[in-house]
Amino acid sequence: MTILITHLRITFISKNWLEVTLSIMTITLSRADYDELWQEHNLAPAIATHSGFSERRLNVPERLGQGYMQSMHWHGIELTLFQYQFHGDVHVIEKAQDINSLVGEIGFHLSGNRCGKCTGESFIEWGCRDYPEKWVAVTYADDPILKVDIHIEPSNGLSQIITDTLEDLLAEIPQCLEDCDGSWLGEMSRITPAMRSPLEQIFQCPFQGKTKQIYLESKCLELIALKLEQLKEISKHIGPSSVLKPDDVERIHLAKTILRDNPEHPPSLMELARQVSLNDYKLKVGFRQVFGTTVFGYLHQHRMEMARQLLAEQRMNVKEVARTVGYANQSRFASAFRKQFGMNPKAYLLSKKSG
Structure with missing residues:
Protein backbone atom coordinates (compact mmCIF):
# COMPACT_ATOMS: atom_id res chain seq x y z
CA MET A 1 0.00 0.00 0.00
CA THR A 2 1.41 3.39 -1.03
CA ILE A 3 0.33 6.52 0.81
CA LEU A 4 1.93 9.85 0.02
CA ILE A 5 1.75 12.40 2.84
CA THR A 6 2.91 15.94 2.14
CA HIS A 7 2.96 19.05 4.30
CA LEU A 8 2.59 22.64 3.19
CA ARG A 9 3.90 25.11 5.76
CA ILE A 10 2.75 28.73 5.62
CA THR A 11 4.42 31.30 7.87
CA PHE A 12 3.16 34.83 8.38
CA ILE A 13 3.52 37.66 10.88
CA SER A 14 0.47 38.46 13.01
CA LYS A 15 -0.59 41.96 13.94
CA ASN A 16 1.16 41.48 17.31
CA TRP A 17 4.41 40.68 15.52
CA LEU A 18 4.29 37.01 16.42
CA GLU A 19 5.42 34.49 13.86
CA VAL A 20 2.63 31.99 13.15
CA THR A 21 3.08 28.79 11.15
CA LEU A 22 0.24 26.74 9.66
CA SER A 23 0.87 23.15 8.58
CA ILE A 24 -1.49 21.69 5.99
CA MET A 25 -1.25 17.90 5.51
CA THR A 26 -2.28 16.23 2.27
CA HIS A 237 -38.28 32.04 -12.23
CA ILE A 238 -36.65 31.84 -15.64
CA GLY A 239 -38.03 34.62 -17.78
CA PRO A 240 -36.77 36.07 -21.04
CA SER A 241 -33.02 35.97 -21.51
CA SER A 242 -31.37 38.55 -19.30
CA VAL A 243 -28.88 41.00 -20.72
CA LEU A 244 -25.33 39.91 -20.00
CA LYS A 245 -22.71 42.45 -19.05
CA PRO A 246 -19.60 42.61 -21.26
CA ASP A 247 -17.54 41.23 -18.36
CA ASP A 248 -19.92 38.26 -18.05
CA VAL A 249 -19.62 37.52 -21.78
CA GLU A 250 -15.83 37.66 -21.50
CA ARG A 251 -15.90 35.18 -18.62
CA ILE A 252 -18.21 32.86 -20.54
CA HIS A 253 -15.82 32.90 -23.50
CA LEU A 254 -13.02 32.07 -21.05
CA ALA A 255 -15.08 29.09 -19.84
CA LYS A 256 -15.34 27.89 -23.45
CA THR A 257 -11.56 28.17 -23.84
CA ILE A 258 -10.99 26.14 -20.67
CA LEU A 259 -13.26 23.40 -22.00
CA ARG A 260 -11.52 23.38 -25.40
CA ASP A 261 -8.10 23.15 -23.74
CA ASN A 262 -9.10 20.27 -21.45
CA PRO A 263 -11.27 17.80 -23.40
CA GLU A 264 -9.68 14.80 -21.67
CA HIS A 265 -9.96 16.15 -18.11
CA PRO A 266 -12.66 18.85 -18.14
CA PRO A 267 -13.60 20.59 -14.88
CA SER A 268 -16.99 20.02 -13.31
CA LEU A 269 -19.59 22.73 -13.78
CA MET A 270 -18.97 24.09 -10.28
CA GLU A 271 -15.19 24.06 -10.78
CA LEU A 272 -15.54 25.79 -14.15
CA ALA A 273 -17.79 28.46 -12.61
CA ARG A 274 -15.23 29.10 -9.89
CA GLN A 275 -12.38 29.29 -12.39
CA VAL A 276 -14.11 32.08 -14.34
CA SER A 277 -15.55 33.80 -11.20
CA LEU A 278 -19.23 33.33 -12.07
CA ASN A 279 -21.91 31.53 -10.11
CA ASP A 280 -22.99 28.24 -11.67
CA TYR A 281 -26.49 29.49 -12.54
CA LYS A 282 -25.20 32.52 -14.49
CA LEU A 283 -22.67 30.33 -16.26
CA LYS A 284 -25.34 27.82 -17.32
CA VAL A 285 -27.84 30.42 -18.51
CA GLY A 286 -25.23 32.74 -20.01
CA PHE A 287 -23.44 29.95 -21.86
CA ARG A 288 -26.67 28.96 -23.57
CA GLN A 289 -27.36 32.61 -24.48
CA VAL A 290 -23.91 33.13 -25.97
CA PHE A 291 -23.33 29.76 -27.67
CA GLY A 292 -26.83 28.30 -28.05
CA THR A 293 -26.06 25.11 -26.11
CA THR A 294 -25.31 23.92 -22.59
CA VAL A 295 -21.79 23.86 -21.17
CA PHE A 296 -21.42 20.12 -21.52
CA GLY A 297 -23.40 20.05 -24.72
CA TYR A 298 -20.66 22.29 -26.16
CA LEU A 299 -17.96 20.07 -24.65
CA HIS A 300 -19.53 17.04 -26.30
CA GLN A 301 -19.69 18.78 -29.70
CA HIS A 302 -16.07 19.87 -29.36
CA ARG A 303 -14.96 16.36 -28.41
CA MET A 304 -16.71 14.86 -31.43
CA GLU A 305 -15.29 17.41 -33.85
CA MET A 306 -11.82 16.95 -32.36
CA ALA A 307 -12.19 13.16 -32.72
CA ARG A 308 -13.25 13.53 -36.35
CA GLN A 309 -10.19 15.66 -37.11
CA LEU A 310 -7.81 13.26 -35.35
CA LEU A 311 -9.22 10.30 -37.28
CA ALA A 312 -8.93 12.22 -40.53
CA GLU A 313 -5.22 12.83 -39.80
CA GLN A 314 -4.76 9.01 -39.57
CA ARG A 315 -2.02 9.25 -36.94
CA MET A 316 -4.01 7.51 -34.16
CA ASN A 317 -6.18 4.44 -33.94
CA VAL A 318 -9.75 4.60 -32.62
CA LYS A 319 -8.78 3.70 -29.04
CA GLU A 320 -6.11 6.41 -28.90
CA VAL A 321 -8.53 9.01 -30.27
CA ALA A 322 -11.19 8.02 -27.73
CA ARG A 323 -8.76 8.54 -24.86
CA THR A 324 -7.48 11.82 -26.27
CA VAL A 325 -10.95 13.34 -26.30
CA GLY A 326 -11.81 12.06 -22.82
CA TYR A 327 -13.63 8.74 -23.36
CA ALA A 328 -12.43 5.90 -21.13
CA ASN A 329 -14.99 3.54 -22.67
CA GLN A 330 -14.33 2.90 -26.36
CA SER A 331 -17.80 1.48 -27.08
CA ARG A 332 -19.43 4.58 -25.61
CA PHE A 333 -17.17 6.75 -27.74
CA ALA A 334 -18.18 4.77 -30.83
CA SER A 335 -21.86 5.22 -29.95
CA ALA A 336 -21.46 8.99 -29.47
CA PHE A 337 -19.47 9.35 -32.70
CA ARG A 338 -22.06 7.34 -34.66
CA LYS A 339 -24.86 9.48 -33.25
CA GLN A 340 -23.00 12.66 -34.26
CA PHE A 341 -21.73 11.69 -37.73
CA GLY A 342 -23.88 8.72 -38.80
CA MET A 343 -21.05 6.18 -38.96
CA ASN A 344 -18.71 4.32 -36.62
CA PRO A 345 -15.27 5.90 -35.97
CA LYS A 346 -13.53 2.78 -37.34
CA ALA A 347 -15.51 3.02 -40.58
CA TYR A 348 -14.72 6.75 -40.79
CA LEU A 349 -11.01 6.03 -40.30
CA LEU A 350 -11.05 3.32 -43.01
CA SER A 351 -12.86 5.65 -45.40
CA LYS A 352 -10.08 8.22 -44.97
CA LYS A 353 -7.37 5.64 -45.48
CA SER A 354 -9.00 4.44 -48.69
CA GLY A 355 -8.95 7.95 -50.06
Missing part, protein backbone atom coordinates in the same frame (compact mmCIF):
# COMPACT_ATOMS: atom_id res chain seq x y z
CA ILE A 27 -2.73 12.47 1.99
CA THR A 28 -2.59 11.04 -1.56
CA LEU A 29 -3.42 7.42 -2.34
CA SER A 30 -5.01 5.26 -5.02
CA ARG A 31 -8.65 4.18 -4.90
CA ALA A 32 -7.54 0.58 -4.23
CA ASP A 33 -5.36 1.66 -1.28
CA TYR A 34 -8.10 3.94 0.04
CA ASP A 35 -10.62 1.07 0.00
CA GLU A 36 -8.07 -1.27 1.58
CA LEU A 37 -7.56 1.15 4.48
CA TRP A 38 -11.30 1.15 5.19
CA GLN A 39 -11.47 -2.65 4.94
CA GLU A 40 -8.51 -3.18 7.29
CA HIS A 41 -10.06 -0.87 9.86
CA ASN A 42 -13.45 -2.56 9.61
CA LEU A 43 -12.64 -6.28 9.55
CA ALA A 44 -15.91 -7.06 11.30
CA PRO A 45 -18.27 -4.21 10.34
CA ALA A 46 -21.56 -3.94 12.15
CA ILE A 47 -24.16 -5.44 9.76
CA ALA A 48 -27.87 -5.88 10.38
CA THR A 49 -30.18 -7.64 7.92
CA HIS A 50 -33.86 -8.54 7.92
CA SER A 51 -36.55 -8.99 5.28
CA GLY A 52 -34.61 -7.41 2.43
CA PHE A 53 -33.20 -4.58 4.57
CA SER A 54 -29.45 -4.45 5.27
CA GLU A 55 -27.46 -1.94 7.25
CA ARG A 56 -23.68 -1.52 7.53
CA ARG A 57 -21.59 0.97 9.47
CA LEU A 58 -17.91 1.61 8.69
CA ASN A 59 -15.68 3.68 10.94
CA VAL A 60 -13.10 6.02 9.41
CA PRO A 61 -9.54 4.58 9.50
CA GLU A 62 -7.54 6.23 12.29
CA ARG A 63 -4.80 7.17 9.81
CA LEU A 64 -7.32 9.28 7.89
CA GLY A 65 -9.54 10.83 10.56
CA GLN A 66 -12.52 10.07 12.75
CA GLY A 67 -16.23 9.43 12.26
CA TYR A 68 -18.23 6.93 10.23
CA MET A 69 -20.05 6.08 7.01
CA GLN A 70 -23.35 4.21 7.32
CA SER A 71 -25.16 2.50 4.43
CA MET A 72 -28.68 1.09 4.39
CA HIS A 73 -30.06 -0.87 1.43
CA TRP A 74 -33.54 -2.11 0.59
CA HIS A 75 -35.41 -2.96 -2.64
CA GLY A 76 -33.11 -1.08 -5.02
CA ILE A 77 -32.60 1.98 -2.78
CA GLU A 78 -29.33 2.70 -0.95
CA LEU A 79 -29.19 5.42 1.68
CA THR A 80 -25.68 6.45 2.78
CA LEU A 81 -24.88 8.78 5.67
CA PHE A 82 -21.45 10.42 5.95
CA GLN A 83 -20.37 11.93 9.25
CA TYR A 84 -16.61 12.30 9.63
CA GLN A 85 -13.61 14.61 9.47
CA PHE A 86 -10.19 13.84 8.02
CA HIS A 87 -6.89 14.87 9.64
CA GLY A 88 -5.72 16.40 6.38
CA ASP A 89 -6.87 16.90 2.81
CA VAL A 90 -7.33 13.47 1.19
CA HIS A 91 -6.65 13.05 -2.54
CA VAL A 92 -7.87 9.73 -3.99
CA ILE A 93 -6.60 8.87 -7.47
CA GLU A 94 -9.57 7.44 -9.36
CA LYS A 95 -9.56 5.40 -12.57
CA ALA A 96 -12.52 5.08 -14.89
CA GLN A 97 -12.49 1.27 -14.85
CA ASP A 98 -13.07 1.32 -11.07
CA ILE A 99 -16.23 3.45 -11.32
CA ASN A 100 -19.75 2.42 -12.28
CA SER A 101 -20.63 4.81 -15.11
CA LEU A 102 -24.39 4.36 -14.57
CA VAL A 103 -25.38 6.97 -12.00
CA GLY A 104 -28.67 7.40 -10.19
CA GLU A 105 -27.93 9.62 -7.20
CA ILE A 106 -29.56 12.48 -5.30
CA GLY A 107 -27.44 13.99 -2.54
CA PHE A 108 -27.50 16.62 0.17
CA HIS A 109 -24.22 18.10 1.36
CA LEU A 110 -25.00 19.58 4.77
CA SER A 111 -21.40 20.32 5.70
CA GLY A 112 -17.89 20.07 4.32
CA ASN A 113 -16.06 20.20 1.00
CA ARG A 114 -15.92 16.88 -0.83
CA CYS A 115 -15.49 16.01 -4.52
CA GLY A 116 -16.46 19.48 -5.74
CA LYS A 117 -19.55 19.78 -3.52
CA CYS A 118 -19.64 22.28 -0.65
CA THR A 119 -21.66 23.07 2.46
CA GLY A 120 -25.37 23.67 1.80
CA GLU A 121 -25.55 22.16 -1.71
CA SER A 122 -28.06 19.61 -2.97
CA PHE A 123 -27.45 17.81 -6.25
CA ILE A 124 -28.75 15.22 -8.67
CA GLU A 125 -26.61 13.12 -11.03
CA TRP A 126 -28.52 10.82 -13.34
CA GLY A 127 -27.78 8.58 -16.29
CA CYS A 128 -24.71 7.17 -18.01
CA ARG A 129 -21.69 9.37 -17.54
CA ASP A 130 -18.33 9.28 -19.33
CA TYR A 131 -15.44 9.59 -16.92
CA PRO A 132 -11.91 10.66 -17.85
CA GLU A 133 -9.28 7.92 -17.81
CA LYS A 134 -7.90 9.23 -14.51
CA TRP A 135 -8.70 12.03 -12.07
CA VAL A 136 -8.34 13.00 -8.41
CA ALA A 137 -11.26 13.08 -5.95
CA VAL A 138 -10.53 15.52 -3.12
CA THR A 139 -12.01 15.70 0.38
CA TYR A 140 -10.89 18.73 2.35
CA ALA A 141 -10.23 18.68 6.09
CA ASP A 142 -11.38 22.23 6.79
CA ASP A 143 -14.98 21.30 7.73
CA PRO A 144 -16.54 18.06 9.04
CA ILE A 145 -18.36 16.07 6.35
CA LEU A 146 -22.08 15.69 6.99
CA LYS A 147 -23.81 14.28 3.93
CA VAL A 148 -26.79 12.19 2.79
CA ASP A 149 -26.76 10.27 -0.51
CA ILE A 150 -29.70 8.42 -2.03
CA HIS A 151 -28.87 5.92 -4.78
CA ILE A 152 -31.67 4.50 -6.89
CA GLU A 153 -30.94 1.32 -8.82
CA PRO A 154 -32.45 0.92 -12.32
CA SER A 155 -34.36 -2.14 -11.09
CA ASN A 156 -36.45 0.05 -8.78
CA GLY A 157 -39.60 1.42 -10.43
CA LEU A 158 -38.88 4.79 -8.86
CA SER A 159 -35.87 5.11 -11.18
CA GLN A 160 -38.07 5.31 -14.29
CA ILE A 161 -40.37 7.88 -12.65
CA ILE A 162 -37.37 10.12 -11.91
CA THR A 163 -35.98 9.60 -15.42
CA ASP A 164 -39.28 10.61 -17.02
CA THR A 165 -39.53 13.68 -14.76
CA LEU A 166 -36.00 14.80 -15.62
CA GLU A 167 -36.63 14.37 -19.35
CA ASP A 168 -39.72 16.58 -19.06
CA LEU A 169 -37.77 19.18 -17.12
CA LEU A 170 -34.92 19.14 -19.62
CA ALA A 171 -37.35 19.98 -22.39
CA GLU A 172 -38.84 22.84 -20.35
CA ILE A 173 -35.74 24.31 -18.64
CA PRO A 174 -32.56 23.29 -20.49
CA GLN A 175 -30.74 26.19 -18.78
CA CYS A 176 -31.02 24.45 -15.42
CA LEU A 177 -29.76 21.00 -16.32
CA GLU A 178 -26.49 20.05 -17.95
CA ASP A 179 -27.08 17.51 -20.72
CA CYS A 180 -23.99 15.50 -21.65
CA ASP A 181 -24.58 13.83 -25.07
CA GLY A 182 -28.18 13.07 -24.14
CA SER A 183 -27.31 10.32 -21.65
CA TRP A 184 -26.33 12.12 -18.44
CA LEU A 185 -27.92 14.90 -16.41
CA GLY A 186 -26.44 16.84 -13.52
CA GLU A 187 -27.74 19.75 -11.43
CA MET A 188 -26.69 21.48 -8.23
CA SER A 189 -28.65 23.95 -6.07
CA ARG A 190 -28.94 25.02 -2.45
CA ILE A 191 -30.48 22.84 0.25
CA THR A 192 -33.87 24.37 1.05
CA PRO A 193 -35.35 24.77 4.57
CA ALA A 194 -37.97 22.15 3.64
CA MET A 195 -35.18 19.65 2.88
CA ARG A 196 -33.40 20.19 6.18
CA SER A 197 -36.21 18.72 8.29
CA PRO A 198 -36.23 15.20 6.73
CA LEU A 199 -32.42 15.27 6.56
CA GLU A 200 -32.18 15.88 10.30
CA GLN A 201 -34.85 13.24 10.95
CA ILE A 202 -32.82 10.66 8.99
CA PHE A 203 -29.80 11.19 11.25
CA GLN A 204 -32.04 11.06 14.35
CA CYS A 205 -34.17 8.07 13.31
CA PRO A 206 -35.71 6.66 16.54
CA PHE A 207 -36.82 3.29 15.12
CA GLN A 208 -35.33 -0.15 14.56
CA GLY A 209 -36.12 -3.14 12.36
CA LYS A 210 -38.89 -3.01 9.78
CA THR A 211 -40.25 0.24 11.21
CA LYS A 212 -36.87 1.87 10.57
CA GLN A 213 -36.98 0.79 6.93
CA ILE A 214 -40.47 2.24 6.45
CA TYR A 215 -39.48 5.48 8.19
CA LEU A 216 -36.26 5.96 6.18
CA GLU A 217 -37.95 5.09 2.91
CA SER A 218 -40.61 7.73 3.55
CA LYS A 219 -37.90 10.33 4.21
CA CYS A 220 -36.02 9.39 1.04
CA LEU A 221 -39.18 9.71 -1.03
CA GLU A 222 -39.87 13.08 0.57
CA LEU A 223 -36.38 14.34 -0.25
CA ILE A 224 -36.60 13.09 -3.85
CA ALA A 225 -39.94 14.84 -4.26
CA LEU A 226 -38.53 18.07 -2.79
CA LYS A 227 -35.51 17.94 -5.11
CA LEU A 228 -37.63 17.42 -8.22
CA GLU A 229 -40.02 20.15 -7.08
CA GLN A 230 -37.03 22.47 -6.62
CA LEU A 231 -36.18 22.01 -10.29
CA LYS A 232 -39.75 22.86 -11.25
CA GLU A 233 -39.65 26.00 -9.09
CA ILE A 234 -36.45 27.10 -10.82
CA SER A 235 -38.27 26.94 -14.15
CA LYS A 236 -40.91 29.41 -12.92
